[in-house]
Amino acid sequence: xxxxxxxxxxxxxxxxxxxxxxxxxxxxxxxxxxxxxxxxxxxxxxxxxxxxxxxxxxxxxxxxxxxxxxxxxxxxxxxxxxxxxxxxxxxxxxxxxxxxxxxxxxxxxxxxxxxxxxxxxxxxxxxxxxxxxxxxxxxxxxxxxxxxxxxxxxxxxxxxxxxxxxxxxxxxxxxxxxxxxxxxxxxxxxxxxxxxxxxxxxxxxxxxxxxxxxxxxxxxxxxxxxxxxxxxxxxxxxxxxxxxxxxxxxxxxxxxxxxxxxxxxxxxxxxxxxxxxxxxxxxxxxxxxxxxxxxxxxxxxxxxxxxxxxxxxxxxxxxxxxxxxxxxxxxxxxxxxxxxxxxxxxxxxxxxxxxxxxxxxxxxxxxxxxxxxxxxxxxxxxxxxxxxxxxxxxxxxxxxxxxxxxxxxxxxxxxxxxxxxxxxxxxxxxxxxxxxxxxxxxxxxxxxxxxxxxxxxxxxxxxxxxxxxxxxxxxxxxxxxxxxxxxxx
Amino acid sequence: xxxxxxxxxxxxxxxxxxxxxxxxxxxxxxxxxxxxxxxxxxxxxxxxxxxxxxxxxxxxxxxxxxxxxxxxxxxxxxxxxxxxxxxxxxxxxxxxxxxxxxxxxxxxxxxxxxxxxxxxxxxxxxxxxxxxxxxxxxxxxxxxxxxxxxxxxx
Numbered sequence: 218x219x220x221x222x223x224x225x226x227x228x229x230x231x232x233x234x235x236x237x238x239x240x241x242x243x244x245x246x247x248x249x250x251x252x253x254x255x256x257x258x259x260x261x262x263x264x265x266x267x268x269x270x271x272x273x274x275x276x277x278x279x280x281x282x283x284x285x286x287x288x289x290x291x292x293x294x295x296x297x298x299x300x301x302x303x304x305x306x307x308x309x310x311x312x313x314x315x316x317x318x319x320x321x322x323x324x325x326x327x328x329x330x331x332x333x334x335x336x337x338x339x340x341x342x343x344x345x346x347x348x349x350x351x352x353x354x355x356x357x358x359x360x361x362x363x364x365x366x367x368x369x370x371x372x373x374x375x376x377x378x379x380x381x382x383x384x385x386x387x388x389x390x391x392x393x394x395x396x397x398x399x400x401x402x403x404x405x406x407x408x409x410x411x412x413x414x415x416x417x418x419x420x421x422x423x424x425x426x427x428x429x430x431x432x433x434x435x436x437x438x439x440x441x442x443x444x445x446x447x448x449x450x451x452x453x454x455x456x457x458x459x460x461x462x463x464x465x466x467x468x469x470x471x472x473x474x475x476x477x478x479x480x481x482x483x484x485x486x487x488x489x490x491x492x493x494x495x496x497x498x499x500x501x502x503x504x505x506x507x508x509x510x511x512x513x514x515x516x517x518x519x520x521x522x523x524x525x526x527x528x529x530x531x532x533x534x535x536x537x538x539x540x541x542x543x544x545x546x547x548x549x550x551x552x553x554x555x556x557x558x559x560x561x562x563x564x565x566x567x568x569x570x571x572x573x574x575x576x577x578x579x580x581x582x583x584x585x586x587x588x589x590x591x592x593x594x595x596x597x598x599x600x601x602x603x604x605x606x607x608x609x610x611x612x613x614x615x616x617x618x619x620x621x622x623x624x625x626x627x628x629x630x631x632x633x634x635x636x637x638x639x640x641x642x643x644x645x646x647x648x649x650x651x652x653x654x655x656x657x658x659x660x661x662x663x664x665x666x667x668x669x670x671x672x673x674x675x676x677x678x679x680x681x682x683x684x685x686x687x688x689x690x691x692x693x694x695x696x697x698x699x700x701x702x703x704x705x706x
Numbered sequence: 707x708x709x710x711x712x713x714x715x716x717x718x719x720x721x722x723x724x725x726x727x728x729x730x731x732x733x734x735x736x737x738x739x740x741x742x743x744x745x746x747x748x749x750x751x752x753x754x755x756x757x758x759x760x761x762x763x764x765x766x767x768x769x770x771x772x773x774x775x776x777x778x779x780x781x782x783x784x785x786x787x788x789x790x791x792x793x794x795x796x797x798x799x800x801x802x803x804x805x806x807x808x809x810x811x812x813x814x815x816x817x818x819x820x821x822x823x824x825x826x827x828x829x830x831x832x833x834x835x836x837x838x839x840x841x842x843x844x845x846x847x848x849x850x851x852x853x854x855x856x857x858x859x860x
Binding site for chain 1 (some may be wrong): 708710712717719722727728729731732735736774775777778779781787
């Protein structure tokens with residue numbers, strides 16, 4: 218639930234109206250000027266239909282320097298951001314050779330596997346020397362090595378399901394699997410804030426799509442009852458299959474899904490549950506096994522568990538875990554398995570080593586330390602930000618914390634000023650988030666030390682004062698006497 | 707004072723912003739401040755200023771609600787390319803609160819404009835024409851209707 222000051226909402230609408238009006242004015246004059254200049258492409262259809270590139274040209278390009286900044290080191294807690302400059306008002310950029318060392322608050326480096334790791338990296342280099350960088354083939358042709366088989370077995374052990382299949386790309390996992398699982402005559406009920414990979418997969422499947430209010434199990438039940446009673450769109454026959462798609466942690470809100478209620482409702486109405494654990498696997502739960510462990514849901518109740526290796530394991534790719542029959546069916550039908558290149562062997566080795574570290578099978582307790590550290594870091598950071606008066610979304614224990622900005626002018630202000638102070642944050646606006654609710658999203662990592670977090674808090678507090686985003690009254694500062702907290706000045 | 711922003715179920719990012727709190731107030735405030743602006747720039751009588759605001763409002767809203775089709779970004783792969791903004795709002799459901807509000811605003815503006823100009827010609831004629839076109843365009847029966855193929859698809 219997001220609480221906005223009323224004046225901020227009104228001024229945000231007004232700002233967007235003004236930006237839109239200026240964009241239209243410039244487009245109007247641009248049409249005149251382009252009419253004079255001749256082009257030699259007569260008879261060709263335009264590349265963009267209508268005004269579908271209006272937002273990109275007139276709003277996004279103005280603040281393009283806040284996005285897609287190139288980095289030149291591994292995404293550790295501190296990394297090098299390449300400095301760029303633009304000669305034509307942010308339309309194109311030129312890179313310089315200078316870099317600035319910034320604190321990394323944007324990478325999904327939840328457990329710190331994003332850079333050199335003493336257990337994982339030597340094994341990955343060995344695997345690179347033995348197997349080379351790519352398998353150059355799909356899984357069914359010549360792309361399955363024993364590392365791939367070991368990886369799938371590791372994933373089943375970690376996630377707690379009978380079988381798993383691994384793909385080379387996390388986005389492709391969702392968009393290639395959902396069309397295989399359900400087709401025309403089926404119903405997909407997805408959370409309103411699901412990731413675009415799920416939306417694309419659902420649209421590509423041909424099934425009917427209905428949306429329920431974000432993280433509201435009561436609305437899910439209402440939609441289910443209405444749809445089951447109604448049946449298929451024109452014929453009103455019963456649905457062939459109903460799949461409810463939810464995510465473990467929603468990447469733009471940092472909220473944790475109400476999984477027990479969703480699973481109970483789906484059991485009652487005999488719908489399948491598809492859980493996308495992209496951000497939650499490896500980051501939450503006592504031993505890092507994700508949202509099922511955190512909320513005490515039996516993994517046998519969730520029919521399809523999907524996840525990606527990009528966030529907590531420092532690699533690439535995605536997996537689907539389910540029953541043996543499901544995985545065997547997917548291996549025979551899914552185009553991402555039959556035709557797409559398999560996951561590179563060194564990346565697979567990185568995932569295996571990361572899972573071994575998390576489970577403690579490498580002989581040390583570094584995994585447990587990392588998990589405890591990310592939990593402590595997230596809770597500390599979130600509590601301190603809320604004390605300063607920022608509006609921070611997300612539940613406790615979630616390593617993703619968006620700070621609400623709202624006003625479109627504060628998006629570049631926050632981003633650029635933080636970069637000047639050597640803190641790199643990611644800001645998100647329309648259309649990835651709703652128009653009114655632009656935010657700066659902070660991802661905490663286990664490799665952030667307490668000093669890093671305190672430094673980040675100081676910078677964010679100063680920049681927050683400058684841009685006026687402390688929408689809630691700050692709590693009066695007290696001197697903490699407990700041994701866990703450090704006095705902030 | 708704070709308001710709660712409930713998450714909506716509208717997946718169309720082009721129209722979803724209209725369901726959040728504060729839109730109606732912003733709309734009315736923009737109209738009021740543009741009247742003040744016209745008064746201060748043109749040094750005319752209040753009635754002429756309201757007429758100018760009404761006609762400018764007609765031009766802008768007709769163009770953006772009932773003429774321009776599609777969405778200003780490409781993420782939705784063009785599924786709304788045949789629908790104007792008015793037809794996209796509220797997922798195409800007719801007679802919702804938002805639609806009723808948007809129909810009432812031009813009528814109220816018309817009443818204010820004609821009252822403050824004392825129903826004289828030629829302002830009355832222009833105002834009446836504008837409000838007639840606006841209100842007819844918003845009828846539920848006009849959903850996806852293209853008269854004489856104007857603004858139809860190629």
